[in-house]
Amino acid sequence: QVQLAESGGGSVQAGGSLRLSCAASRGTFSMGWFRQAPGKEREFVAVIFWSAGRTIYADSVKGRFTIAGDAAKNIVYLQMNSLKPEDMAVYYCAAAAGFSFYAPSLASAYDYWGQGTQVTVSS
Numbered sequence: 001q002v003q004l005a006e007s008g009g010g011s012v013q014a015g016g017s018l019r020l021s022c023a024a025s026r027g028t029f030s031m032g033w034f035r036q037a038p039g040k041e042r043e044f045v046a047v048i049f050w051s052a053g054r055t056i057y058a059d060s061v062k063g064r065f066t067i068a069g070d071a072a073k074n075i076v077y078l079q080m081n082s083l084k085p086e087d088m089a090v091y092y093c094a095a096a097a098g099f100s101f102y103a104p105s106l107a108s109a110y111d112y113w114g115q116g117t118q119v120t121v122s123s
Contacts, residue, residue, distance in 0.1 A: 002026055002112040004093045009117030016121075017081045022093030022114055024074040030096045031069065031076040034107060035089035035119075042092065044105040048076060056104055061087075083121045090116040 008020040022031065032047030046057045046067040055067050064083075069076035080087065094110035102109035 002028060002095055002097065004095055004112055004114035006091070006093045006114040006117040009091060009119050011120040011122065012083055014083060014085055014121055014123050016083050017079070018083065018119060019080065020078040020091055020093075020117060020119075022076045022078075024076075024095055024112075027071070027074055028095040028112075029098045030104065032094045032096075032104065032110065033067065033076075033078045034092045034094055035087075036092070036116075037086075037089040040089075042107055044107075045091070046078060047104045049104075058105070080119070083119075085121050085123045088119060088121045090118050092116045 003025040004022055006022045012018055030047055030049045033045040034042050035045050036042040044058050048055050048067045050071040064081050066079040093114035095112045097111045100109040
C-alpha cells in the first residue's frame with residue numbers, strides 16, 4: 001500500500017497562483033493530479049513518470065500548470081499559475097505502482113489516491 005498526503009490547496013483570486021504538494025509513503029512508477037468540480041466527473045490534470053522524467057498535461061492547463069517533483073523523496077508538486085474560475089475543484093493526487101496499459105489520463109491507470117484538497121478560485 002502507498003499512502004498519499006496532499007497539501008497546498010486554498011483560495012485565490014483569478015490570475016493568482018497556488019502550489020499543491022503530494023507526498024507518497026514509498027516509491028511509485030508515476031504520480032499525477034486529477035480534479036473534480038461539483039457535478040462533474042473527475043478529470044485528468046497532469047502526470048509525471050519518474051524514470052523518464054516525462055510529463056503529460058491536459059490541454060486545459062498546458063502553459064499554466066507545471067508538474068514536477070523529487071523521485072528520491074517521493075514528492076510531487078503541481079504549480080498552478082494564471083488560475084481561472086473554471087480551475088476550481090477538489091484536486092486529487094494519484095500514483096501508479098507500476099506500468100499500466102491504461103492511458104495515463106484515465107483514473108484506471110492509478111492504484112492509489114489521496115484524500116483531495118480544495119482549490120477555490122474567485123473571479
